[in-house]
Amino acid sequence: MTDPLGAARIAIIGGGIVGIALARALTLRGLGEVTVFEKEHRLAAHQTGHNSGVVHAGLYYKPGSLKAELCALGRVAIREFCAEKKLPYREVGKLVVAIDESELPALAEIERRSIANGVPDLRRIDEVAELREIEPHVAGVAAVHSPQTAVVDYAAITEAMAQDVRAGGGSILLGQEVVAMTVEAGRVRVRTAVSEQVFDRVIACAGLQSDVVAKLVGADPSPKILPFRGEYWSLAPERNDLVNGMIYPVPDPRFPFLGVHFTRGVYDDIHVGPNAVPALAREGYRWLAISPKDTWESLTWPGAPSLAKQHWRMGVDEISASLLKTRWFRKARRFVPELRSRDLVAKTAAGVRAQAWGRDGALLDDFAVDQVGPVTLLRNAPSPAATSSMSIADYVIDHFLTVRAD
Ligand SMILES: Cc1cc2nc3c(=O)[nH]c(=O)nc-3n(C[C@H](O)[C@H](O)[C@H](O)COP(=O)(O)OP(=O)(O)OC[C@H]3O[C@@H](n4cnc5c(N)ncnc54)[C@H](O)[C@@H]3O)c2cc1C
Structure with missing residues (x-):
């Protein structure tokens, strides 16, 4: 696949395991200059640091669904990452x-x-x-x-992935909540209380705030969290x-x-x-x-x-x-x-x-991603998204980022 990202400036909203896995994959694949915005003063402050720590093997998911496919790939990737970083994996x-x-x-x-x-x-x-x-x-x-x-420690895994991001030249900004985004001539102006920067692409992995962040760029309010x-x-x-x-x-x-x-x-x-x-x-x-x-x-x-x-x-x-x-x-x-x-x-x-x-009251079963111009939005990433974090990262890059936004 061609790489239209070139030397793109890419912002990621959310310092949970999915956002940090994405930042790491982009950095290691040399796909752009990455900045992560995390509203809390530490990584993994919400779902990633408050879960059962299970690396699921894929027993429940509907065959052919993204959950089934990305859980299988993600399990292997997490196991290899833990072995490489000497993190517990039992x-x-x-x-x-x-x-x-x-x-x-x-x-x-x-x-x-x-x-x-x-x-x-x-x-x-x-x-x-x-x-x-x-x-x-x-x-x-x-x-x-x-x-x-x-079983693993997902907060420790997220920290280890973050070290790779920093070592590869990416920035992780803690305590910076993204409060506004404006799309201008195909690029995105991202604003927090203390900074304003322009990026070529933005990927939101905002977990419990996914719908709130989606609304910042005028995306459909459905699905809601x-x-x-x-x-x-x-x-x-x-x-x-x-x-x-x-x-x-x-x-x-x-x-x-x-x-x-x-x-x-x-x-x-x-x-x-x-x-x-x-x-x-x-x-x-x-x-x-x-x-x-x-x-x-x-x-x-x-x-x-x-x-x-x-x-x-x-x-x-x-x-x-x-x-x-x-x-x-x-x-x-x-x-x-x-x-x-x-x-x-x-x-x-x-x-x-x-x-x-959704608006009809149905709970979304599968992982869901939306695209609004240069902004990619993870709209549904519940369990097994921690298990699948590294394969979700590759999926988002291959299906949404290495294709043109327009
Ligand atoms: C009780 C429970 C048990 C679970 N058990 C498992 C399990 O055993 N195995 C498994 O694979 N999965 C499990 N999961 C699911 C898993 O934890 C999540 O799917 C995964 O952590 C999602 O990661 P994330 O990065 O998308 O979200 P999060 O970890 O929630 O990260 C989102 C981040 O975005 C930040 N953010 C939000 N809005 C903004 C903004 N405007 N600006 C800047 N930052 C922002 C938040 O502060 C947060 O840190 C469980 C979840 C729960 C709650």
């Missing part, structure tokens, strides 16, 4: 467990998708004894096991032997993030969660963090009645489990019957997911 493995016979058809669908997506070394397990060889304390009738599903908080409980360290790797429920493929699950983190901490409750602020990490503006915008979005009608039961279930520890505990104990309520200690490290939803 293949603790994931067991997706059917608790009873009623879940077998859904488990079969996960198995079908996993095979279509080329999940490495995937194995179907129908013997309880075999399940217990992998997770001695688990309950269930069948499972699929993905031994190469891994619906913030969903995910909360975790920690397992008391003396009970760490209850879980070897990851134990997940059979998910509804439309909402693979739902359902209480157990994950052994890269530093051997075991967390139980996350759930998914509506956040009352885009960056609302607690129930009491309320933004009247964000909440009003979500409630008055044209798709709100349709979403509420379809999913109110699920919403009530998730909210009650968030507010009542006993409900959460009961959900978790179905998978690990030896779990006691007192084994769940301190609710920790909530994260807020940036989930895009």
